[in-house]
Amino acid sequence: MEISVSRVGDMGEIAVVKVSGVVDSETVDRFGETIEQIFKDGCYNIILDIGGLTYINTAGLSVIADAFKRSSQSKGALKILRAGDAIRELLDVVRFTKIIDIYEDEREAIGSFR
Amino acid sequence: MSGEIIERAGKGVGGSPEETVSNGDFYRIGRVLTAALDLNTRLDRVVEQAMEILQAERGSIMLLDEGMDELVVRTSRGLKEAREFRVRVGEGIAGWVAQHGEPLVLQDVVSDHRFRGTDPSIKSALAVPLRVEGKVTGVLNVSTATQRRRYDYLDLEHLISFADMAAVVIENARLYEALKKDHYHLGKELQMASRIQRSIISTHVPCASIRMVSKLMPASAVGGDFFSVIPLSRDSRFCFYCSSEVQDRCQNLRSEFCPNKFGVMIGDVANKGMPAALIMSVLTTILYEVGRHHISPRTILNEANSAFRRFFSESQYGFATLFYGFYDNTDNTLTYAKAGHESPLLLRGRSGELEYLDGEGFPVGLMEDGNYQEKTIELEREDRILLYTDGLTGALNVKGEILGRKRLVELVKIHAREDIEAFLDALADEIMLFSGDAPQPDDIAVMVLELEDLYDLTMTVGTEMRQIRYVINSVLETLQGFEGLSDPVTLRLCLEELLHNAMEHGNRCDLSKKVYITVKAEPRRAVIRVRDEGEGFDFGRILARGQEEQPVLSERGRGLTIVSHYADELWFNREGNEATLVFTAD
Numbered sequence: 001m002e003i004s005v006s007r008v009g010d011m012g013e014i015a016v017v018k019v020s021g022v023v024d025s026e027t028v029d030r031f032g033e034t035i036e037q038i039f040k041d042g043c044y045n046i047i048l049d050i051g052g053l054t055y056i057n058t059a060g061l062s063v064i065a066d067a068f069k070r071s072s073q074s075k076g077a078l079k080i081l082r083a084g085d086a087i088r089e090l091l092d093v094v095r096f097t098k099i100i101d102i103y104e105d106e107r108e109a110i111g112s113f114r
Numbered sequence: 115m116s117g118e119i120i121e122r123a124g125k126g127v128g129g130s131p132e133e134t135v136s137n138g139d140f141y142r143i144g145r146v147l148t149a150a151l152d153l154n155t156r157l158d159r160v161v162e163q164a165m166e167i168l169q170a171e172r173g174s175i176m177l178l179d180e181g182m183d184e185l186v187v188r189t190s191r192g193l194k195e196a197r198e199f200r201v202r203v204g205e206g207i208a209g210w211v212a213q214h215g216e217p218l219v220l221q222d223v224v225s226d227h228r229f230r231g232t233d234p235s236i237k238s239a240l241a242v243p244l245r246v247e248g249k250v251t252g253v254l255n256v257s258t259a260t261q262r263r264r265y266d267y268l269d270l271e272h273l274i275s276f277a278d279m280a281a282v283v284i285e286n287a288r289l290y291e292a293l294k295k296d297h298y299h300l301g302k303e304l305q306m307a308s309r310i311q312r313s314i315i316s317t318h319v320p321c322a323s324i325r326m327v328s329k330l331m332p333a334s335a336v337g338g339d340f341f342s343v344i345p346l347s348r349d350s351r352f353c354f355y356c357s358s359e360v361q362d363r364c365q366n367l368r369s370e371f372c373p374n375k376f377g378v379m380i381g382d383v384a385n386k387g388m389p390a391a392l393i394m395s396v397l398t399t400i401l402y403e404v405g406r407h408h409i410s411p412r413t414i415l416n417e418a419n420s421a422f423r424r425f426f427s428e429s430q431y432g433f434a435t436l437f438y439g440f441y442d443n444t445d446n447t448l449t450y451a452k453a454g455h456e457s458p459l460l461l462r463g464r465s466g467e468l469e470y471l472d473g474e475g476f477p478v479g480l481m482e483d484g485n486y487q488e489k490t491i492e493l494e495r496e497d498r499i500l501l502y503t504d505g506l507t508g509a510l511n512v513k514g515e516i517l518g519r520k521r522l523v524e525l526v527k528i529h530a531r532e533d534i535e536a537f538l539d540a541l542a543d544e545i546m547l548f549s550g551d552a553p554q555p556d557d558i559a560v561m562v563l564e565l566e567d568l569y570d571l572t573m574t575v576g577t578e579m580r581q582i583r584y585v586i587n588s589v590l591e592t593l594q595g596f597e598g599l600s601d602p603v604t605l606r607l608c609l610e611e612l613l614h615n616a617m618e619h620g621n622r623c624d625l626s627k628k629v630y631i632t633v634k635a636e637p638r639r640a641v642i643r644v645r646d647e648g649e650g651f652d653f654g655r656i657l658a659r660g661q662e663e664q665p666v667l668s669e670r671g672r673g674l675t676i677v678s679h680y681a682d683e684l685w686f687n688r689e690g691n692e693a694t695l696v697f698t699a700d
Contacts, residue, residue, distance in 0.1 A: 024610065025582050055603055058612050058673045086603055092316050093679040 044076025338390025463496025
C-alpha cells in the first residue's frame with residue numbers, strides 16, 4: 001500500500017489522500033492512522049483518491065465509513081476520486097455509493113467543496 | 115381497668131336466633147373467600163366479609179411473624195395505621211389475643227389498659243385469634259365507632275365461627291404461596307443445572323475433515339446421558355503431531371491439542387434427573403482428563419470404571435454404560451471399547467452397508483474388572499457413525515410399543531443419503547412422529563460423525579490475524595487448477611472476510627481456539643469451508659440486513675454482504691459456526 005497526503009484549496013482546507021495498492025489486514029492500520037492524523041490536524045474535508053487501489057478488505061471499508069461519518073459530523077465531507085471498476089462494484093455492494101459522492105476529475109472533486 | 119370490659123367466658127351466650135348467621139350465609143361466604151388462591155386477595159376478602167357480618171367500619175388481619183414474635187398487619191380497612199404495622203406478641207389488644215389464644219369483646223376499647231391505638235373514636239371492638247390445628251397464626255380485628263353499636267357475645271360467636279373458616283382459607287393460600295416460591299427457585303436451579311450440564315459437553319471436533327452433529331434430549335431438565343469429543347493433548351507421547359504431513363503448514367499453530375487425533379465418547383448413567391446429572395458430570399470430567407493423555411479406549415474405560423467405583427461405591431448409585439472411540443486421522447482408524455453400551459452403527463458411505471461396532475465389557479461401576487476389549491476398524495471417506503443411548507431405541511409410542519433397533523436401522527437406511535445435519539434432524543423427527551403424544555421415558559443422546567470426502571487442502575490454524583494472509587495464499591495455491599481463478603481479488607476478499615469473521619466474531623479472538631479450513635478444487639467448481647469454535651451466530655438476520663437498501667454499517671454485516679455478493683453460493687451450518695463458500699467458473 002502506498003499512501004500520501006497533500007493539501008489543496010485556496011487555504012489548503014482540503015486534504016487529498018492518495019492510496020494505492022493493497023489495503024488488507026496488514027496495511028489497514030496505517031490507512032486508518034493517516035486519516036486520523038488529518039482529523040487531528042483539524043481538517044474535515046477529505047478527497048480519497050483510490051485510482052490506484054487494487055484491493056481493500058472490510059476493515060479498510062470501515063475506515064472509509066468512519067471517516068465519512070466523522071467528517072460529516074464536523075461539517076466537512078468525504079469524497080471519493082477515481083474508483084476502478086472492481087472497487088466501484090465493491091462500494092456498490094455495501095451501498096457506500098448511495099451516501100458518498102464519487103468523482104472522476106480532481107478539479108471537479110475540489111470544486112464540490114465550494 | 116374499665117368495668118365495661120367483658121372477657122369472653124365462651125359459655126352462656128345469649129342473643130336472638132334471627133340474628134344468627136345461617137348456614138346458607140356461611141356457604142356464600144366460603145365461596146367468596148376461596149374464589150382466588152392468591153394470599154393478598156384472600157386476606158382482603160376475609161376482612162371485607164368480617165366487616166360486613168359485624169357491620170364494622172374498621173377491620174384488619176394481623177399475621178404472626180414467628181421468627182420475630184410479632185404480629186404484622188397484612189391488610190386493613192378504615193384504619194389509620196399503615197400496612198406492615200407491627201406489634202409484639204403480648205402487647206396491645208391483638209398482642210394479648212395472640213399470646214393467650216383467646217378472643218376479646220370490648221365495649222369501650224379506648225379505656226382498656228391494653229389499648230395501644232391512636233384513634234380515640236373507636237368505641238367497640240372484637241378481636242379473635244386465627245387458628246390452624248390449635249396454633250395461633252394471626253388475629254382478626256373488627257371495630258366500630260358508632261355509639262349505638264356495642265358488640266356482645268353473640269357477635270363474638272359469629273366472628274369466631276367466621277375466623278375458624280377464614281384461618282384455614284388463609285393458611286391454604288399461605289402454603290400455596292410458599293410452595294410456589296420453592297417451585298420457582300427449584301425451577302431456576304434446574305435451569306442453571308441444565309446449562310451447566312450442557313456446557314461441560316464438548317462437541318468441537320479438532321479435525322478439519324470430520325463433521326459431527328449431535329442432539330441431547332433429556333427426559334427432564336437435566337439427565338444422565340452424555341457425549342463429548344476429547345481432543346488429544348499435544349504433549350502426549352502418542353501424538354505424532356510433529357511428524358504429520360501438515361507439519362510445515364501448521365507449525366505456527368498455537369494449540370495444545372493434536373489436530374489429527376481425538377477421542378469420542380457417549381454414555382448413559384443408569385438413573386434419571388438430578389442424581390444422574392451429578393454422576394454424569396463427574397464421569398465426563400474424568401473421561402475428558404484421562405482421554406487427553408491416553409489413546410487406548412481400554413485404558414480409559416478402566417480408569418472410568420475404577421473412578422466410578424471409588425466415588426459412587428454405594429450400590430444405589432448404579433452404573434453407567436459407555437462407548438469410547440479413539441480416531442486417528444493419519445491412518446483413518448477408529449479404535450474403540452465398550453462398557454455395556456448399545457452398539458453404535460457404522461454406515462459405509464460407498465456400499466451403503468451397515469455394521470455394528472460391538473464388543474464385550476461390563477458397564478462401569480459394576481465389576482472390579484470390566485473386561486473391556488479393544489477393537490480397531492478402518493474407516494473410509496464418507497463413512498458415517500451413529501452413536502446413541504438406549505433412550506433412542508427405547509422410545510415409546512402411545513400404544514406402549516418400543517421403537518427398537520430394527521426400526522432404527524430402517525430409519526437410518528431411509529435417510530442415509532441425506533447430509534448429516536438433515537440426517538440427524540430426520541431421525542429426531544421420526545422418533546417424535548413415532549412417540550406421538552407419549553411422554554419421553556428416558557434421556558436421549560445421539561451423535562453422528564462423518565468422514566468427509568478427501569480434500570485438496572485441510573488446514574487448522576490458531577486464532578491469529580497474521581495467519582489470514584498465509585491461509586489465503588495456501589488456498590489460492592491449491593486453487594491453481596480452478597478455472598475461475600482469473601479473478602483472485604474477489605476470492606481473496608471473500609476468504610479474508612470469512613477468516614476474519616471466524617477469528618474475531620466466532621472465536622472472539624480467543625487464542626486457544628482454532629479455525630478449520632478445507633478446500634475442494636475441481637476445474638469448474640471450488641468449495642471452501644471455514645469453521646470456527648465459537649457459538650455461532652444468527653446469519654439469517656445479518657444476511658437479510660444485507661438485502662436492505664441502507665449502507666451496511668456493521669463490519670460483520672458488511673463482510674457477509676460482500677461474500678454473498680461475490681460467491682456463487684454461501685451457506686452456514688445450523689449453529690452458524692461453519693461457512694461453506696462455492697465458486698463456479700463461468
